[in-house]
Amino acid sequence: MQYDPKLPADGINTSAEHPLREFALLVAGLIGAVLALIAIAALAVDRLVPLVPPSLEARWFGGWLTDAAAASDPRSAPVQALLDRVVSHWSDAPYPFRAGVIDEPDPNALALPGGAILVTSGLLDRVGSENELALVLGHELGHFRARDHLRGLGRGLAAQLVLGALGGSGDLVSGLSAFAGALAQHGFDRRQESQADTFGLSLVHAEYGHVAGARDLFAHLARSQRDAPATGRRLASYLDTHPLSEDRVAALAAEAAAHDWATEGPLTPWVRRPDAE
Amino acid sequence: MDALIQIGFALALLAVTYFTGRRVERRHYASIRARERELAMLPAVTFRQIPSGWVVDGLGVVSGSVVVSVDYFKRFLAGLRTLVGGRVTSYETLLDRARREAILRCKEDARQRGYQAVVNLRLETTRVSRASNNSRATAGVEVLAFGTGLELRRDPR
Numbered sequence: 001m002q003y004d005p006k007l008p009a010d011g012i013n014t015s016a017e018h019p020l021r022e023f024a025l026l027v028a029g030l031i032g033a034v035l036a037l038i039a040i041a042a043l044a045v046d047r048l049v050p051l052v053p054p055s056l057e058a059r060w061f062g063g064w065l066t067d068a069a070a071a072s073d074p075r076s077a078p079v080q081a082l083l084d085r086v087v088s089h090w091s092d093a094p095y096p097f098r099a100g101v102i103d104e105p106d107p108n109a110l111a112l113p114g115g116a117i118l119v120t121s122g123l124l125d126r127v128g129s130e131n132e133l134a135l136v137l138g139h140e141l142g143h144f145r146a147r148d149h150l151r152g153l154g155r156g157l158a159a160q161l162v163l164g165a166l167g168g169s170g171d172l173v174s175g176l177s178a179f180a181g182a183l184a185q186h187g188f189d190r191r192q193e194s195q196a197d198t199f200g201l202s203l204v205h206a207e208y209g210h211v212a213g214a215r216d217l218f219a220h221l222a223r224s225q226r227d228a229p230a231t232g233r234r235l236a237s238y239l240d241t242h243p244l245s246e247d248r249v250a251a252l253a254a255e256a257a258a259h260d261w262a263t264e265g266p267l268t269p270w271v272r273r274p275d276a277e
Numbered sequence: 278m279d280a281l282i283q284i285g286f287a288l289a290l291l292a293v294t295y296f297t298g299r300r301v302e303r304r305h306y307a308s309i310r311a312r313e314r315e316l317a318m319l320p321a322v323t324f325r326q327i328p329s330g331w332v333v334d335g336l337g338v339v340s341g342s343v344v345v346s347v348d349y350f351k352r353f354l355a356g357l358r359t360l361v362g363g364r365v366t367s368y369e370t371l372l373d374r375a376r377r378e379a380i381l382r383c384k385e386d387a388r389q390r391g392y393q394a395v396v397n398l399r400l401e402t403t404r405v406s407r408a409s410n411n412s413r414a415t416a417g418v419e420v421l422a423f424g425t426g427l428e429l430r431r432d433p434r
Contacts, residue, residue: 003394005317007310013373015366019295019354022366026357 034162041158049150054094057150061114075101078271079119079137082130086137089206090145097141107221111140111149126220129267131204131213138200145199148192197248198255210265211256218249291350298348302370309377316384321395321424328394328429335428339395341382344405345375346417372418376400379422392426399423 079099087093097115104120111117117140119133127133143149205211256263327333347355351367358365379400387395401421 003318003320005320007313007317008377010306010310013376014369015364017366019351019367023350023354023357026354026361030357030360 037162038159041162042155045151045154045158049147049154052147052150058095058114061112061116073101075121075124079124079133082134083117083137086134086203086207087141089203090141093141094144097144099137109136109140111143113149113153115144117141124270127270128216128220129213130270131208131267132217132220133270134207135200135204135214135217138203139196140200141203142196142199143192146192146195148196151192194248194251197252201252201255201261202259205256205259205261208265208268210262211252212263212265213267214252214256214263215249291353294349298350301348302374305374305378309374309381312381312385313377316381316388319384319388319392319394321380321384321387321398321422323396323398325397327396327427330432331427331429332432333427334430335391337390337392337426338423339383339386339390339392339426340421340423341379341384341386342419342421343375343378343382344417344419345371345378347371372402372420375402375418375420376422379420383422383424387424387426390426391428393429394427395424396427397425 076099079101083097083099087097095115097117100116100118101124102118102120105122107120107123107126109117109119109123117137119136123136124133127136201211201214204214253263255261347368351371354367355365358367380398383395383398399422401423403419403421405417405419
């Protein structure tokens, strides 16, 4: 028998496909699939949210604020009193609304499922009048009316579910997941914001008989944005989650003009820190 | 912001390990090919019989084993591949290198011990460990090549 020395052949047990090409294809496919799934989930949430009766929502989430320390905060009482007055002009309010204050230097307000509105101490410190705070509360009520808060929660959950299913695939995927979570937290789109603005403005008009202070609110918040110390932020600021644009202010003015609402009128002062005075 | 940092870090790690992994692999292949040429005259075959026309003066078990790992980039690529299925091409070179390296070491073992051939060559593959505790990714594989080394001389008859 003769031994025939031949070298092993290259390229039979390995593939010639360039790894970067494979990487690009797989990443593009993955991102496309994730976005498509999230879009489908978001659409499904949009369809489902109107089907959730407010009574069910109150039962699911109603306990959120009562348990929170915010409800027992002494600063909550005047906000709650104002909220009750503003809500009284919403004839078919679905459930009782509760207001809470959280300690947070950045001015912001958020609507939580079940009828809880949280405002930050930073917002209370910055509003120039009660009217401005009423507009903020009315705006959040507008989100409740359109059920945007449930939509936001549902979309966030859907995105987390989709990304969580892929979560085992490494740092990059979990990074993308956290990023999408941050985006979901970022809130509502422009149409939802302007609808909430419109509703909030109508409540303000119903309460005070005029809509003075609306423009001032944005001026005060914009100023606080500039003055804010550049330290690490804990919560997104109001103007981050509620982007201020010329359009938005103009839309408010147009809305007031369309209904012939007075844009000037006596402003009610907001009494800050009643415990300190 | 944290998420962006996390993504950026992962992307940087992917980019760096793509190049380092490529370099490591290219050098390994160069070394494998050179030694395959060097040891080409020492046969390592899978049959069990002593070749006819030869007399065996001595024999013994010879073996060679190697543990190889893939880089972060290839592991990530393989992770993506497991989502959709298909050939995990990024692991193919890992196993190809490991098999050829193990056979080379087995031959080297035989040569150092004075054998002229290896018969009944066998290969075994074992996953060595996990990349980390909470990951299903493989850190590396061991490939073991073993066989019977033969001290041969021509049958005078």
